[in-house]
Amino acid sequence: MEELHYHPNSLARNFANGSSYAMGLVIDAKDENTFSNAFFNRSVFAIETVAQNNGYNLLIVNDRDGIDSISSIEKLVFERKVDGLILPPSTIKPKLIKKFLELEFPFVVLGEPKLFKTESSWVDVNNKQGSENAIEHLVSKGYKRIAYVYDEKNNLFEQNRLEGYKNGLKKAGLKINDEYIIETPRDKEKYYEETVKILSGSNPPDAFLCSNNDIAFHVLKAIKAKQFIVPDQIGMITFDNYPIAEYMDPPLSVIDVDTYALGEQVANILLQKIERNNSSNQHTLISTKLILRESTND
Amino acid sequence: MEELHYHPNSLARNFANGSSYAMGLVIDAKDENTFSNAFFNRSVFAIETVAQNNGYNLLIVNDRDGIDSISSIEKLVFERKVDGLILPPSTIKPKLIKKFLELEFPFVVLGEPKLFKTESSWVDVNNKQGSENAIEHLVSKGYKRIAYVYDEKNNLFEQNRLEGYKNGLKKAGLKINDEYIIETPRDKEKYYEETVKILSGSNPPDAFLCSNNDIAFHVLKAIKAKQFIVPDQIGMITFDNYPIAEYMDPPLSVIDVDTYALGEQVANILLQKIERNNSSNQHTLISTKLILRESTND
C-alpha cells in the first residue's frame, strides 16, 4: 500500500527485543577536566558517529543523585534505557562497578581509572608517552634543565605524565631534580609565584613542561616577568592544544591529543561488549603527537 | 516480595505510552560555531538537567544524511525515538520544518532562525542588546570612533550584532562611519591586515568591538603592531568570554553570554510543547552582560 510512509516504531521494536539500542555517555559536570573541556566535544562527536553507524543512539547523562538515593546512572541501567555505558574515571564507584560486573553490564571507561583497572575496559591518552616525547624533543634542541609544572598528583593522568617526565629525563641521561618538579594544587596564583621563585634561584631551569594550558599561561607570564626570552633562553611545551596554546606569545609547542580517536575507540569497544558479548577487557592508549610552534628552538 | 530489586522496564513503559520520554538535541558538526564551541557545553548541561528533572532523557544526534536519503533527524522523529527536538538554526530546512508543522511535532530552535522565524519557537542570546551595551559603555568611557569587526553577514546573529552596533552609535549621537565596519569573511589573515590598514589611515578608530575571540586576538595583535596602547589610546570589547578573552594582554572586556540560561530556556519551552501540547510560539532573548577587564578605561 502506502509503504512510502511507513516507519517502524522503535518503541515496539526495542520492547520486543528487550534492547534500547542506545549507549549512554556519563558526564561528570563537577569535574571541570571532562565536561567543560573544549576538546571533550570531539570525543562526543566520535562516539555519536560510531553509535549512529551501528544503529545506536547516544544518550547523555550527568552523574547525579536522584530521589531514593538511586543515581541517574543506576536508573539508566536498571530501567534498561541503555545497553551500555561510557563512564569517566571520576564516576567509577566500587558499589556501582561491582553491580555492573555481577550483571555483566557492558561499560567502558573513558580514561584510565584508578579503581577496577584490570576488571574493566578503558581507553586513555598515552600521557606517559606524551611527556617522554616532549622531554626527548626538548633535550634534542639543547635544553637540559627541564622543569615540570602540574596540578595535583591525585589524578592518575597527572601521575602518568610525571612518570613520563622522569622516564624521559632518565633516557636522556639527565638527573631528576626534585626542585624542578612543581606541584601547585588548584591555585592559579601559585603557578606564577613558583615559577618566579625557581627562576630567581641559583640554578634556574632552561625549559618547562606544563600539564595544561592554564598552567602554561601563568608560567609564561612569570618567565616574561623575569625577562627571559622564549624560546632562546627557555623552552616550553605544554599538554593540550586547546584552548589557548596557539594564541600565546610566542605560540606554544604542544603535546596534542587526538580526542576524536579517543572517542572512536571507546565507542567501538563498548559496541563489541554489547553485541559480541565480549567480556574480555581491553586497555587502549591513544598516542599523542607533538605540534611544534615557536616556544621551542628548532 | 523482593520489591527492593524491582525496577520498571522503561522499554515496556515507553511502548505502552507511545512515548520515548526523550528529547533530542541536534548538533551540526559542520558548523564550527555550535559544536566545537566551548561554551556550547554549558547549554548541553542545562538541557540535560531540565530533561532529567522532568523524567526525560537527552539524546544527541549529529545532523547527517543516512541511507535512502532519510536524514538522521527524520529517522529520530518518524521512528519515535524522541518526543521533541532542539535544533540549531543551521539545520532548519524547509522540507523538514514543514513536516514538523504538519505533524505538530514539538521542536525549538536554539538560536534565532532565518527561516520559519514566526512559525517556530526559538531562544537566542540578545545579540543586539549586547552590541548596544558595549557601545554605550565605550562611549561613556570617552571612546568616540568605534569600529566593528565581524565575520560575515550571512549569519543572522552577525546581522543583529551589527544592527546593535549601529543603534548604539545612534543613541549616543554618533555618526555611523561605514569605513569603521569591517567585514572579513572567514579569513584570519584579513582581521590583522584590515585593522592595520584602518589604523594607518588619517582617522583611525579609538575603539574596536569584535564579534568573537579569534577576531579580537588578531585585531589586538594589529593594534600592538601599530604601537597603540590598550586601553589608553584604544579601547576593546569582544563578544564571548571564551576561550581566550581573559588570557589576552591586556585581558579583554567582554560581552558575556549566559549559555546555561540559554539551554535551560530552550529545554523548558520544548517541555511545554511536549507535555502541554502548547502550540503557541515563543521567542526568547537572553540578556548579555558586560564583564569589564583591562581593555577599556575605567
Next chain:
DNA sequence: CTGAAAGCGCTAACAA
C-alpha cells in the same frame, strides 16, 4: 476501590 484482561507493534518461534 481493587483486580483481571485487552492492547500497544514489533520479533521470533512455529506451522503450513
Next chain:
DNA sequence: TTGTTAGCGCTTTCAG
C-alpha cells in the same frame, strides 16, 4: 520459503 501467532511488560479500561 511464507504466513500465523504468542509474547514482551507496561498502561488503561472495564468488570467485579
